[in-house]
Amino acid sequence: MQFTFATASKILFATGAARRIPELAGTLGSRPCLVTGGHPERAQWLIDGLTQTLREPLVVPVSGEPDTEGAAKAAEAAREAGCDVVIGLGGGSVMDTAKVVAALITNTDDIYEYLEVVGRGKPLDKRPVPLITAPTTSGTGSEVTANGVLLSREHGVKVSLRSTAMIADLAVVDPQLAASMPPQVTAATGMDALTQLLEAFVTRKGTPMTDALCREGLMRAATALPLAFEDGEDMSAREDMALAALLSGICLANAGLGAVHGFAAPIGGRSHAPHGAVCAALLPHVMEANLRALRERDPDSPSLHAYREVAVMLTADVACDAEDGAAWVRELCEDLSIPTLGELGVERGDFGLLADLAAKASSMRGNPVELTRDELIGILEKAW
Secondary structure (H helix, E strand, O other), rough: OOOOOOOOOOOEEEOOOHHEEEEEEEEOOOOEEEEOOOOHHHHHHHEEEEEEEEOOOOEEEEEOOEEHHHHHHHHHHHOOOOOOOEEEOOHHHHHHHHHHHHHHHHOOOHHOOOEOOOOOOOOOOOOOOOOOEOOOOOOOOOOHEEEEEEEEOOOEEEEEEOHHHHOEEEHHHHEEHOOOOOHHHHHHHHHHHHHHHHHHHHHHOOOOOHHHHHHHHHHHHHHHHHHHHOOOOOOHHHHHHHHHHHHHHHHHHHHOHHHHHHHHHHHHHHHHHOOHHHHHHHHHHHHHHHHHHHHOOOOOOHHHHHHHHHHHHOOOOOOOOHHHHHHHHHHHHHHHHOOOOOOOOHHHHHHHHHHHHHHOOOOHHHHHOOOOOOHHHHHHHHHO
């Protein structure tokens, strides 16, 4: 047995914990850069707190899909302003941008020098400035992941800048921050967390540590997600989903993902559909395709046993088989009113290209079985 495991230096999980961010930021730096969503006025409470405790922050709003050009410009502005601590308050796009900004403040080459797939994938030369992440959704787990996902508009694909040095120094997880999410955002982000936990559990790169965390997260998400969708003020469900999302980020950072996320990057690059909704639309069909391929080509794979364990955790039926897990996920997607790929704007004419791009995606390397091009296109057909 041999594996490595990395996560945030410190995780603070508590309702109300976000109010401590100014105080905690003061232990890491003196000139903050605050990355927020497209409406920074919603973070005025934090802007005021940082101004009173440290100095007025440089505020970087992120609207829509963050792209390579915007992240590079934000990093340059933060560098010129002398920012020595970065705070990301928002969803996955905001926190991913914050990670990239923190990295590029100290690593000053062109951003494409460091990007995967479309760039050189050059390792970071210098450690990023200290980073605090605080999620306002419960889905991406970006608060503890080692990469920042950006859209390369030039190439029409989402790509990562990746390094374990980019994992946050402090992740502040306050379930109260997600309480205002509307039902459809709750559904999409929650399905992203569920997908990440499931893919990290059945991957070929899992470890005993990630497996244990995936089990905890899957059981919580299976129960809590429908409850949070029905009643956003159910704080017990919100806490469970915040924890499930946090665990999903830890697990994907250490065990990788699979075909769902292999597809999600090129689909997101071309259709700009919400990432979580894309993952949800694909998940049951990827599960079914993987199970068929494993039974045909690798019937002794440990991933088959993992899929059956997933089914037991999701259905609470010890007599079920692996395929029952996929059926449960399909029913959950219906209950959560998850749109199809077609409804999300994916074009049938792009299926061949999307399959080719997905096959090259880094996430695909963790899929429990290598899928053929026809199998990949078949997934898109069923999800459409």
